[in-house]
Amino acid sequence: MPLALSRLSLCALSLLLMLPALQAAAADAGSHHPVTLDNCGTHITLKAPPQRAVSIGQNTTEILLSLGLADRMAASAVWIGDVPENLKAANDRVPRLSSGIPGLESVLGQNPDLVAAQFETDIGPRGRIASREQFASLGVPTYLSPTDCVGRLYGGDTNPDGARTRAFDMSLVYREIQELAEIFNVSARGVDLVEALRAREARAAAADAGMPADLSMVWWFSSAELSGDAWVAGQFGAPGYIMKKLGVHNIIKSQEEWPAVSWERIAEADPDVIVLGRMTRRNFPADDVAQKIDFLEHDPVTREMRAVREHHFIVLDAQAMNPTLRTLEGLEIVANGLSRLRLTGASAPDETP
Known part of the structure; x- marks a missing residue:
């Protein structure tokens, strides 16, 4: 019995010593929220890191997977090719709604707390799924890739792929990575990923x-x-x-x-x-x-x-x-x-x- 009490006391002491660190970690985990961003002309506010995100567009999905967020993704959609081998295992854990354009009901059926999209054509003013305003009216925040709105114009039916008023560069992708990392409260992962990509860019160039x-x-x-x-x-x-x-x-x-x-x-x-x-x-x-x-x-x-x-x-x-x-x-x-x-x-x- 004394031995059991001794072990119990040691456990209690260990927990007591760990408490400040645990409290600090918990405080740090919540310190970034709510997060408010001006995203492609739309102000979005997330009160907490998403736990059931739906990604619309292969690039958005691959960024979230690269940030180690498969466990916080409810589903993905809109694919044109295979996922890279290094992301395959993580991607296999995320349900795929459709390789093409999913219906609004299908997206809402995932009970999403964020819809992140690669293309304005999916969640823009004439979105193939719905507009950002429609999602907002249903209490679902949306995030649109800066690569599809910064220096980008859509030309309607005569030019569905749109045009660019300024040249694309990788800084827009880096911005997207950092913003999504902030939204999900994994900013350090975003920094690491961007640094690795910048190094590859310099070598290849x-x-x-x-x-x-x-x-x-x-x-x-x-x-x-x-x-x-x-x-x-x-x-x-x-x-x-x-x-x-x-x-x-x-x-x-x-x-x-x-x-x-x-x-x-x-x-x-x-x-x-x-x-x-x-x-x-x-x-x-x-x-x-x-x-x-x-x-x-x-x-x-x-x-x-x-x-x-x-x-x-x-x-x-x-x-x-x-x-x-x-x-x-x-x-x-x-x-x-x-x-x-x-x-x-x-x-x-x-x-x-």
Whole structure:
């Protein structure tokens, strides 16, 4: 009995000694809330860190997973490709509402305390799911990626992908990471993730040494029809950022995010390299890289382009072709691809995150 009392006393003493640290940790955990942000022109306030977030858009999902927040995600939706291998286990724990656009009832059925979206087209004024005002009226705060509103204009039905009034750079992704980390009260994780990404950005950008000054590219995302106009990258999106970092120029000068351009016009410009988007979705035949290449090699207009004759193709996950966490992966892969094609004298940077 004395031995039991002694052990009990030691336990009580240990708890007493730990109490100040526990109290400090609890105070620190609650010190950042409520959090109020001006997010894409909308003021949002979260009284506590979300516990049942719904992410709409693959990039938003991958940022939350990278911050170690799978346990606070009720569901995800809107996917165009596979999740990176290092996030697969965490992603498998998060239910997927839909690979496409979920219905409002489906989202609300998750009882979300935050809806975080990659694209304004999903939760904007004419949102495919609902507007931010509709969510707010139901007591659900929303967060929209700065990559989709800062320097970005949507053109309605004639230009659904919108245009950019200023060039994208990774600072917008870093801002999103830091804001989401603050919302979820994991700011230190946000700092660590941004620092790691900045280091990768610096390493990959160093590949511009020895790049020919007049090297040109076109980036083919997809097409409604293989022989029809191609959705190719404008000058201010994620591909524009990558090309600027590597000292390569885009044959397309449009401010539109993904303008539709004829192959006759592309062939006339005769780019040195064609970057091809790879995705698992199959909305259009050109979503398939194999069909893209087959068309380029057999169409009487495209097969005469130098990039096609010399097979100067770089295949890139379509997720890296949008302003996302994966844009850095795109920078690394394109730098390595140019080295592989012997279009630069620089040694290829390491692609490993």
